[in-house]
Amino acid sequence: MAERLPVLLIVDDEVRSLESLARILQDDFDVKTAANVTRAREILQSEWVQIVLCDQRMPDMTGVEFLAQLREQYPDVVRIIISGYTDTEDVIRGINQAGIFQYITKPWQPDSLLLTLKNAAHLFDLSRQNELLATELKLSTSHVEATLAQRRQKLKERYQFEDGIIRGEASPMNLVCDRLRQVAPFDISVLLEGESGTGKELAARALHYNSLRWNKPFVAENCGAVPDELLESELFGHRRGAFTGAVADHVGLFERADGGTVFLDEIGEVSAAFQVKLLRVLQNGEIRALGSSKPQKVDVRIIAATNKTLEEEVRAGRFREDLYYRIAAMTIHLPPLRERKDDVTVIARAYLAGAAQGFGRASAVLTPEAEACLARYSWPGNIRELQNELQKLLILSGESGRIGAELLSPRILRAAPAHEPAGESIDVMDLEGSLRDRVDALEERILREALIRNRWNKSKAAKELGLSRVGLRLKLQRHNLENVHELPVKRRSAAAKD
Template structure:
């Protein structure tokens, strides 16, 4: 039996099957089928952990097939891959077939591989939970103690000291002080800040710092779903309430009873849904779609937005009464560009996390790489840094050090105050004559090229179309002739949260 997890890929296009098999072959025991009957035979004869099925199959749709898989092999992780993003297909897939992920074409190889690796972890967690359930029956007191310890560890992982990574003089210190003061009190909190600033992490810290910390914490991205599906997800629905509602569905508010509901991107909900949400917050009760009866729920609501809701209220796009219901306390999270002192410790923490997720070890980030990262404004905030470090880790040497040459070009070319995106603002920051401004841009490009080539002047000159003598002359002109790679640094000890 193969030690690799087994995945079954089903697609009637032979080239698509071959392409996916090539990508996954090193990490999975890949079984493929171009017909539903062949797929069923493989499932009957093999221990399959994941099924990845194309939605448009000749015999039946992928959702119909995975609905059958759910009935016969309920433990198998079910995923759909399709070039079509029809909302009804997505709803049917979630409700009827219990789809774990809906992957759209064209897919990126690295993202597909990462998604499937995460699915494998989910499968393992399911098996562990089954074993834990058996242990609970055999030894209730021991299982209770295990669960208590896990919850305590989770609470520590998301507390205000260890959970929110920052430097000694960070602007986040004031934010954490506010969150710590607010957490014990059962009031709604509105977290405001640009995308990627860590609003979900702050929400978790609020929950685990509250009296509700040992109750559920559930999340819904309100901007990702249409009204009908959002209402079903939050409030639940009854069987037959709409096409595809084949069984009763418990909404997140009911699941979180006694705990916390985190409504991310609350500024994206439509005016019509705002009315329904306001009623729930006012009355403390929900009514599932298709039901005539209401149910009382006791939840704390934490909302987050990257919009200025004050402006939205003034413009008439967001209800003032809902705003005041949500904004019991308003906490604004600063952009990463305003947290320059946090960048080194954040980078190290994100690298630790990426190494655990991807199973690859390196010695750390070079000081030169960290210095380049500190010069960049990070318009995508922490999420952008997370993606950049993950890319560096994938492309970097096993057990080696991640140098500045692995950083993206736009980061290497950045100077203090630069904004990513339109190059005009960067040019506007340059002073002097046209010749002076062109010279400064040229110096940036030369320095970036040298860093990428690990300060190999022959390679840099070749890429720039210069002779070594010509490059040396420009280095002297711009004061770069004595610039050397900064000494390597060893990473500080410590864990990631």
């Protein structure tokens, strides 16, 4: 079915001008022509016209006068004036009285004229779509409300303590989730402490969506990422002209979250001066936008987070004691991932299951050896570092979706074996015992990394390490690494023949 061309009505008392315009525009528009206003009105009554291109100087009335009348009767039609005269008063009247879209002067350029008319047609389409959407919204208010309620319910279910916070059966996070579950219904401030990347924002969202405020806004702000002036504007808002660049009023996060929850991340990074302003807001329950003299009441629950120990910051005089007690009615500590060894595999499997499709993979599976390496690593960047590593593995795994240990980053392969203290990487200063013991521990890690990287191909590993096959075998026997690998059956048989 051919696309219907937009209907263009050209009004001009000069026949040659009508013919010239029609000839140029007929490929892109359904062109209608009128040599006078009377004929133009007849066409408007019988045709669905989207654009009117009208000459300014006509014997019965001017183009501006005609389009001004047209504006009242057919307000949706896009109105354009074309004239050989550039009278400023005509232009002003055209804009104010007729609400014209464009004032085109003669002689006109065909390409420029065509572009202007195409833009006018696009404007008409957008206007119609906006009207239809507005009508649909009016007719379907109940449907929109029901859909919104369903989405809120799904969001609430997503942050349930049982499924939203992924962990193993004997995880240290079980106690954390129990504490979060206990405090969530009570309208008190909560301070979440823990290293960066331990999931403090996830815990904050779980608190919000399991509270009585769950169907109100949840807003978050990283207090350590912006200077005081911008932070005050972001949280409390500002009025136009309050400072250089404030060209419009800005609604702050506290006002947006009225009735809901404000999550203040990295609260320990705010300056002493801003601590005073924040304390005043929490004490009085009201904000004052920058540039405004009128305070405004707000009802929000505060959940704060920090990677510092705020009690120590209070003792050191870097954090106000009165503000600390305002935000820490309940303090909950989130353990780092190195203390959640059994959770690493569970988190990795759940993340891969959810992220594989987004990376164009039907599925993604970690080999047992890869899972063991992930669990052995200390994860100084916590869950955020684990997610970044898994994203990289998804990309490197290709279409097979099999993620072997050889794809892991070197720092993870160099992690200490299970019987040694966990470490981020090889550090001789961390090793204990005699010189021989330290050299043996270091040699074991180097051998393990080389074998994993070469997928337990002993010939390649020996060549990389500058050893003979016999020399490598002796070292593997001494470190009890000869059979510590995960290979398919055929590969194992081949290795046995070697």
